[in-house]
Amino acid sequence: MNAEIIIIGDEILLGLVTDTNSAFIARTFAPLGIAIRRITKVxxxxxxxxxxxxxxxxxxxxxxxxxxxGPTHDDKTREAVAAFLGTSLQTNSAALDEIKSAYARAKRTMTDANAVQALIPTGADYLSxxxxTAPGIKFxxxxxxxxxxxxxxxxxxxMVKHHVVPFVSNKAGKEIIAYRTLRATGIPESALYEHVKEIIKNFSDQLDIAFLPKLAVxxxxxxTTSKRMLPETAHALIEDAQTKFINKIHEKYPAAVYAFDDDTMENAVAQLLFKTKLTIATAESCTGGLIAxxxxxxxxxxxxxxxxxxxxxxxxxxQLLNVPEELIRQHGAVSEEVAKAMAEGVRKLAGTDIGVSTTGIAGPTGGTSEKPVGLVYIGLATKKGTQVIKPLILPFPTDRVTFKERSSQMALNEIRKFLISL
Amino acid sequence: MNAEIIIIGDEILLGLVTDTNSAFIARTFAPLGIAIRRITKVxxxxxxxxxxxxxxxxxxxxxxxxxxxGPTHDDKTREAVAAFLGTSLQTNSAALDEIKSAYARAKRTMTDANAVQALIPTGADYLSxxxxTAPGIKFxxxxxxxxxxxxxxxxxxxMVKHHVVPFVSNKAGKEIIAYRTLRATGIPESALYEHVKEIIKNFSDQLDIAFLPKLAVxxxxxxTTSKRMLPETAHALIEDAQTKFINKIHEKYPAAVYAFDDDTMENAVAQLLFKTKLTIATAESCTGGLIAxxxxxxxxxxxxxxxxxxxxxxxxxxQLLNVPEELIRQHGAVSEEVAKAMAEGVRKLAGTDIGVSTTGIAGPTGGTSEKPVGLVYIGLATKKGTQVIKPLILPFPTDRVTFKERSSQMALNEIRKFLISL
Known part of the structure; x- marks a missing residue:
């Protein structure tokens, strides 16, 4: 089964808005055996x-x-569809009722502009x-x-979930493309590639295998199965490959694969915390609240x-974390000693099983030759004691937000590794 | 001057990765007078x-x-360019030296896979x-x-900033497309549209005007200038339109426009804090650290x-914010009273000029008919006293992260409005 996507909006061609919708649709369609043959942007x-x-x-x-x-003058899809069908626009009373109730629920006044959204080409259906407030159109x-x-x-x-998926699920062919993403952290792309090269060779007839580096995280x-196949064959192939890749990766880099597909590091940590029933508190300096x-x-x-x-x-x-003033004066706020004291301080303050801390130089200013931008200490205090990790500084400059994302990713990964070790 | 973009990667067609690169390039090129005529994805x-x-x-x-x-087997651009030019790949020694120094700086071992990245088609240049570690190619x-x-x-x-912009700046034509984005918050799209309809009409021959709702924020x-024009004409037109739109919007919705173009709410707040030299502390419950x-x-x-x-x-x-236990028992943790006590508590604790707080029901669980998912109280404690804002609950369900984004946006906007009022 083939599909096409048409993305409408000046903002896309001008680059003012990034089109995430076609990616979402493609991702939703692939496991249903529907191939996107073309994406057109107008x-x-x-x-x-x-x-x-x-x-x-x-x-x-x-x-x-x-x-x-939408309700404004630059929204032309309704008129375009009517012209394409050689028909005219009519107010759809059920659509109008829905728009009215949405406004009533929100205790907001509906304007004339909103009523425009209830116009549907004759012969087409509206989609709730x-x-x-804008209904969709199906024809x-x-x-x-x-x-x-x-x-x-x-x-x-x-709308895709509620209207399109049920429709296509009934129509889609039996053969599918299956895929799985293994998310790894703490290994450079090229080292990971060298390490799994043999397995890639073994699967080269059956799978497309791609490496997607995420800067700093x-x-x-x-x-991905390299051709369409029956669902059970596709899933069995992916499962087999997944197991072999993970075993090989974890041989040299234990626990490096932290999640699959769209899943996140924070969810991986959360599931382990739910399972172990342990509690956590954070003491952040350079990550500024991002870990929390x-x-x-x-x-x-x-x-x-x-x-x-x-x-x-x-x-x-x-004041809050009970870090001795002397420690800051002697070693500086960005130091192994202060990271340790912060993690222990917040664990004690909150009475939790785990305390995690960060202190570092996010930049772009504030770095020195001794303590350059990009330096970070991550502290992890548990009943087993406190450890402080000092990740390698990247060989190239990163911006402030990338630095925070990388540091938070590493801190969460340290928590994850501790929880796995239990 | 015309440009084209070719985005390469199975992950884009499968929707596993969203292409943000073409948007970035388009945004960079527009003010230089370069039009993107086609985007091809393969x-x-x-x-x-x-x-x-x-x-x-x-x-x-x-x-x-x-x-x-990249360094892995699925990276084919180098070979494709060589075939396109009818030439072969050669190791570029300057490129290889750069890759080696990047590894040396990072104290990491370079693998054979990385050396592949120094292969450049004969007659092409490498781009630092x-x-x-991967150099670019220019030909x-x-x-x-x-x-x-x-x-x-x-x-x-x-790479675009360092290599492409200097190259095209010397070549680009004199006439440009100019644009400006006004970022407003606290007004529904349709109400805003109704309010500025007359001004849109006045500019309809000269500008394309679009409304881009950002869910919940x-x-x-x-x-956008509707055709190419000399830079000074284009900028004067945009400036004039900007002034007229802002004056009209602020007539009914004071201070609703918080930023321009890519600028953010947090930066708008930061600039006001720098200017007033005031300090701030946060006490977050439902936003979980996002405001910080x-x-x-x-x-x-x-x-x-x-x-x-x-x-x-x-x-x-x-314990930390000194919220009386009695208050929580009587009104619940999600209440106007607790929001007020939290904002005042953190202001006192941190000794800052401003204390801001949030308490609400992020969902998807934990809601009741009296306190539904989506309810949030925002507290703002300053020397002028403490106010608590209770934004309207949206008429449709939002996910947890959207709820946090919306609540943090509103809290930051309250801080901004307070700072403007000084």
Missing amino acids: GDKIEDIIGALQQVSPDSEIVITSGGL NQLG HKNQTTFFCLQGVPKELES GVDVRL HRLTNVSGSSAYFMQGVTAYSNASKM | GDKIEDIIGALQQVSPDSEIVITSGGL NQLG HKNQTTFFCLQGVPKELES GVDVRL HRLTNVSGSSAYFMQGVTAYSNASKM
Whole structure:
């Protein structure tokens, strides 16, 4: 089964907004055996949208459009579809009712502009939108079913799940492309590649294998079946390859694979904390609250996360975390000794099983030759004692946010490795 | 001047990675008067890459490719360029030296795989890469100059800045497309549109105007010159439109426009804090550290940010922030009273000018009919007293991370409005 995607919006061609919708649709379709054959990006002009609709290949069974359904003058998808179908726009009363109730629930006043969103081409269906006010549009032409969806990613994603997936699941062919991503951290891409080269060779007829470096936070290794196959064959192949890759990687780099596919480091840590019923508190300096933010992104995190301190000033390190002033004076706030005292301090303060700390130089200013930008100490205090990790400084400069992301990733990975060791 | 972009990688077509590189290139090129005429996305197969290179239009003067320069077997751009030029690959000794020094600096062992990255087609130049080990490749064919750059966004961005921009700045035509994005928060898209409809009409011959809603955090209004014009004319037009839009918006929604273009709410707050020399501390429950993270993303934030507390447990609210146990028992942890006590507590604890707090129900579990998922109280304690804001609950469900983003955005906006009022 073939599909096409049409992304509508000047903002995409101008690069003001990054198109994440086609990636989401492709990811959703692959396991259903639907191949994306073309992605077309057009601006907001009605003739360009009509042109893109007309150029859809007759043997594409599904077309998704994204964008142009909002309430403002630059939203032209409704008119383009009507022109493409040679029909006119009519207010759909069920769609209008839905828009009205959304406004009533929000206790907001509905404007004339919003009523425009209830206009649907004659002969087309409206699609209910749970997350916003613009309904989608669904229609058939020849052998193709068109779904016109919103440009806002969360809305589009919800519409794909509720309207498109049930429709295509009934239609899709039996053979699928299967894939799995192994997410590894703490190994450079080239070293990882050298280490697994033999296994790649063994699977070269059956799998496409790609290495996707994520600057400063790890490498994703993606295994994809190189052709369509029956679901059970595809899944068995992927499972077998996954096991062989992980065994090989962990031979030299224990526990380096922290998650699969879209899963995150924070969720890997959360699942281990749920399992061990241990609690945690954070004392962050250079990561500025990012570790606490990531740990609390997981639903149910109040079971393990008790409190976090972002101790930016020296005063707050001393006052809240009980770091001796002498230690800061002697070794500096960015030091192994202070990282240790911060981790132990927050563990005691919060009465948790684990205390984790960071102190470092995020930059771009504040570095010295002795303590350069990029330096970070990560402290981990547990009942087994306190360890301080000093990761290698990257050989190239990173910006402030990348530095925070990398440091938080390493701190979370240290927590994960400790929990696995139990 | 015309440009094309070729994005290389199976991961893009499969939707496993979102292409942000073409948006970055388009954004960089627009103010230089360079129009992106086509974006082509191909997989990792060498024949597809060669095909895309051959299909470049003869009157495109610049082509940027992204991806396929890594050290592993699935990186085929080097070979494809050699085939396209009808030449062979040779080790470039200057490129090899650069790769060796990057490894030496990082105290890491260079592998055979990395040496592959120094292979450059005969007759092409290598481009120095400050952020990684893979050099870029530059070559000319007919009237077109090709830049083959990395797929990792930070590396590509650095290469575009260091190699491509200086090259095209000397070549680009005089007429440009100019644009400006006004970032507003606290107003629904349709209400904003109704309010500025007249001004849109006045500029309809000269500007393309688009409304880009950002789920739960605001609406961006983008003003773009509808045709190329001399830089001074384009900038004057944009400045004039910007003033008129802001005046009109602020007539009804004071201070709703918080930033321009790529600028962020946290930077807007930071600039006001730098200017007023005031200090701040955070007491977060439902936002879990995100406000502290955002406030410390700005370089120099240690001047205003003293400390943050993520008080997830009731114990930490009482112990660190001095919230009376009685208050939590009587009103619950998610209440106006507790938000007020938290903001005042952290302001006193940290001795700062401003204390900001959040307490709410992030979901997806933990909601009740009286206190549903999405409820949040934001406290702001200053020398003028303490106010607590209770934003409207959205009429549709949001996920946990969206809830945190929206709540942090509103809290930062409250700080901003307070600082403006001084």
